[in-house]
Amino acid sequence: MAQPLPIDAVLPKLCAVIAAQGQAVLQAPPGAGKTTRVPLALLEQVAGRILMLEPRRLAARAAAERMAETLGEPVGATVGYRIRGEAKVGAETRIEVVTEGILTRMIQSDPDLPGVGAILFDEFHERSLNADLGLALALEIRSALRPDLILLPMSATLDAAPVAALMGGAPVITAEGRSFPVEVKWRERPLPKGQRLAAAVADLVAEAVAETEGGVLVFLPGEGEIRAVQGMLTGRFPETCEIRPLFGAMPFAAQRAAIAALPDPRRRKIVLSTSIAETSLTIEDIRVVVDAGQSRRARFDPGSGMSRLVTEKVSRAEATQRSGRAGRVAPGVSYRLWTKGEDGALAGFAPAEIEAADLAGLALELAQWGSADLAFLTPPPEAAMAEARALLRALWALTAEDRITDHGRALAALPLHPRLAHMLMTAGPQAAPLAALLGERDPLPGAGADLGLRLGALSEQRPAPDASRAALARIRTEAKRLARGLPQRPAMSPAEMAALAYPDRIGQRRPGDEPRYLLSGGRGAVIRSDDALAQARFIVATDLDGGGREAKVRQALRIEESEIRALMGDQIGWETICAWSRRDGRVVTRKHEKLGALVLADQPWPDAPPEAMAQAMCDGVRQLGLRLSGAAARFRARVELVRAGDADLPDMRDAALLDGLEDWLAPHLSGVRSAEDWKGFNPLPALQAMLDWGQTQRLNEAAPAAFTTPLDRKIPIDYDGETPSISLRLQEMFGVTQHPMIGNTPLRVTLLSPGHKPVQVTTDIPGFWVSSYADVRKDMRGRYPKHNWPEDPTVAEPTLRARRKP
Incomplete structure (x- = not known):
């Protein structure tokens, strides 16, 4: 350790705290040296191996190489690494740098971690789902099985207090970074709408190269943008400038070349990198940073049913880390592709992956662990966990009681999303090309929705554009790796295999001219009318745009009904329908043969129970x-x-x-x-x-239903108004000297003429006889002369008839 680093000043204190309490949280800015110095410093006091988690494969290999170089040994001696598909460790290895999924598999295989003395979580501030799960599992192991297990989350920007509290009050050790001043240059105006990101970045890089000296590190969201900017910059600079891309899917030799210093100090390096270069990697000779202000993050995509990389604006913390890259070896300059005003609208920190990612893998790991009651820094959202468990039940990974099955344990052992792992375990090696294809970004963007076109290009049965060949080659390599060791299964079509992974995405074309589909999971989907799949009766949608109740199909395969019945026969059953139809205005009774929401057959149900x-x-x-x-x-x-x-x-x-x-x-x-x-x-x-x-x-x-008149007729009493009321002919009440009552309430009586027209409304018939009756009698005698209108109605006989002729 000839070259001093800022972390060196706190290493004695860190070692003392670890010796006394067995855990701590280390805060150290990028460039402080924590990734390569801390594991080596702990070697003497840790009994057993030290596992250090790195979120990225490139960083894991680079960290292991740097530590091995410090010890003057090859990788695989005292220091080694394990990443997916590759391991360099030996019997004498004491420090293993592993990617996060590797730790989870080690814990699930042997929870007491024999031979492991310490676990270090590097770059914990990135809050990846696997890091959160790894720390939660490690805390439970330390509490229940291994009180001697040393735990040390290490972070560049994370607020350490919540992590320390989660760990039961672990001490926080803070190291100062090596800071050279970095001048930040902003755009004066926002990017014009419609301007391509690659073109704007290329212009900004040209400006930075013209105004500065030293290596230039350009942050871009992904490989596509890197290739586009690389094409725009080629031939734009003197031959002394070397343009080197840096992203995770590159061969390791090319990655190492991008990181290493140029042998000729007179030459200048321009590194076009993803966020892989934000923190733990040390890239030599960098004096200038150009930041496009975007990053790709894993987010749960309802369209694909899995996590997908989406492009988002960087957070202020990420932008600060990126700018800091320019000041690691000398004063530097950071160019930002946004205005100072726009900076205020950026989120302070990137969200934790557990808040927005697909949780199917997490739910499976927790089921295998046997408990979901772990100490998470951010608890997984309940709704997302419920959705994840429902999917795992459909994939036979969980029982109805959400206990893991043997099949679920087999899925958990594969480094794939449970959907793809289920397909691979069920269909065998024949499904490996499809699993590799579905696990990567679309190698033929713009080629229509038919996934068969991609499979044809992958098997080299169809020609592929030059721009797609590298991606297809990478997918073929991954397919070969996935197929190794799998037992052969009966032959299946690609659509049948896709249906294994997406049992909720089997689509049935709706009636009508538009190519609209109902999916077995209940959602709607639509395909462009000019697409080759537009006339398919059934499809398996492997990728949707995830929007609304009716999503756009981005990728799918045609499947036959016979294939659906052969594959999903145990999930197809008859359902009786007895329901009110608003459209028909009647009760409809049918029998439906259904797969999820799909109706495969429809028959009348003539003997529906009367109760239903x-x-x-x-x-x-x-x-x-x-x-x-x-x-x-x-x-x-x-x-x-x-x-x-x-x-x-x-x-x-x-x-x-x-x-x-x-x-x-x-x-x-x-x-x-x-x-x-x-x-x-x-x-x-x-x-x-x-x-x-x-x-x-x-x-x-x-409240009697009717009033009995003097003629023994029953008149219905109307109770709808404020007062109970009846209506009857005036002559039928002759001789009545007491007003009819309901309890203590007088009836409201409407007295009618022989022509059934109202002539008086009263609640006091005796009072009517002595007051208004005389005027009514005079009027009625003129209108109805054939009827009897006595002078004294109190002594007259009630009647409904006219007088007899003399």
């Missing part, structure tokens, strides 16, 4: 409305009037009746199946049946 039909008609009544009138309305009004003083009577207001239709109405709906039937239905018996004998007696006593 009545229940469905109740839904129709709710849509049509109660429409109580006549005798039913009067009965309801009587009950409501009496219920005000007798709470024992049932509530017959509309809301209560509609809420309880299945109880009081359904038993009386025999033969009622449509809106037309409902119009002719008399609900009065159903309403009357809501009252028992005692309630009915009290109702009849307190």
Whole structure:
């Protein structure tokens, strides 16, 4: 360790804290040296191996090489590394730099981690899902199995207090960074709308090269943008400038060349990199940073059903880290492709991956662990976890009680999304090309939705554009790796294999001219009408745009109904439908053969139970409305009037009746199946049946249904108004000397002429006889001379007839 680094000043204190308490949180800015100095410093006091997690494969290999070089040894001696598909470790290895998924597999395989003395979480501030899970598992192991296990999260920008609290109050050690001043240059105006990012970055790089000296590090979101900017810069600079891309999918030799110093100090290096260069990597000779202000992050994409890399604006913390790259060896300059005003709108920190990523893999790991009650810095969202477990049940990885199955354990052992792992384990090596293809970005963008075109190009049966050959070659290599060691399975079509991974994405074309589909999971999807798949009756949608109720199909395969039945036969079953149809205005009864939301066959159901039909008609009544009138309305009004003083009577207001239709109405709906039937239905018996004998007696006593006239006719009493009322011919009340009453309430009586026109409304018939009757008699005698209009109606006989002729 000849060259001093800022981290050296805190190493004694860190070692003392680790020796005393066995855990700590280390804060150290980029360039402080924590990645390569801390593991070596802990070698003497850690009994066993030291595992250091790195989020990226390139950083893991580079860190191992740097530490091995410091010790004067080859990689694989004291210091080694393990990444997916590659390992350089030996019997004497004490420090293993591993990528995050490797640690999870080690813990699941042997939870007490024999031979491991310490776990270091480098770049923990990036808050990857695997790092959060790894720390949560390690904390439980330390608590239950290995109190001697040393834990040390290391971070460049993370607020360390929550991490320390999660670890039970672990000490926080802070190291100062080596800071040379960095001048930040902003754009004066925002980028014009429509301007291509690559062109704007290329112009900014040219400006930076003209104004500065030393190596230039350019941050771009991904490989595509790097290739585009590289093409625009080629031939734009003197031959002394070397343009070197740097991204994760490159061969390691090319990555190493981008990191290493140029042998000729007179030459100048321009490195076009993804966010892989933000923190732990040391890139030699960099004095200038050009930041495009974008980053790719793993986000759960409902369209593909898996995590997808999406392009987002960087956070302020990320921008600060990137700028700091210019000041590691000398004063530097940072050019930003956004204005100082736009900087204020950036998020302070990038969100934790657990908040937005697909949690199917996490749910599977927790099921294998046997407990979801782990200490997470950010707890996984409950809704996302429920969705993840539902998918795992569909993939046979979890039981109905969410316990892991043997198949689920096999899926967890594969470095793939559970969807693809399920497909690979079920279909065998024949599925490896499709699994590798679905796990990568589309190698033929713009080629239409048919995934078969990509498979044809992958198998070299179809020509591929030059721009796609590198991606296809990478996918072929991955397919060979995935196929190794898998047992052969019966032959399956690509569509059948895709359906294994996407049982919720089997689509059935809807009726109509537009190529619209219903997916087995219940969502809608649409394909462009000019696409080769537009006429397919069934598809398997492997990639959707994820938007709204009806998503755009980005990639899919045509599948035959016979293939669906052969593959998903155990999930296809008959479902009886007895429901109200708003469109038809009636109860419909059908039998559907269904796969999820898809209807594969539709038949009549002639023997539907009357109870089910009545229940469905109740839904129709709710849509049509109660429409109580006549005798039913009067009965309801009587009950409501009496219920005000007798709470024992049932509530017959509309809301209560509609809420309880299945109880009081359904038993009386025999033969009622449509809106037309409902119009002719008399609900009065159903309403009357809501009252028992005692309630009915009290109702009849307190609010009789009718008034008996002197001629012994029963006149229905209307209770809808404020006062109970009746209407009858005036002559029928001759001889009445006491006004009719309901309890203590006088009836409102409308007296009618022989022509049934109202002539008087009164609540005091005796008073009417002595007051207004004389004027009414005078008028009625003129209009109805054939009828009897006595001078003294109190002694006259009631009648409904005209006088007899003399």
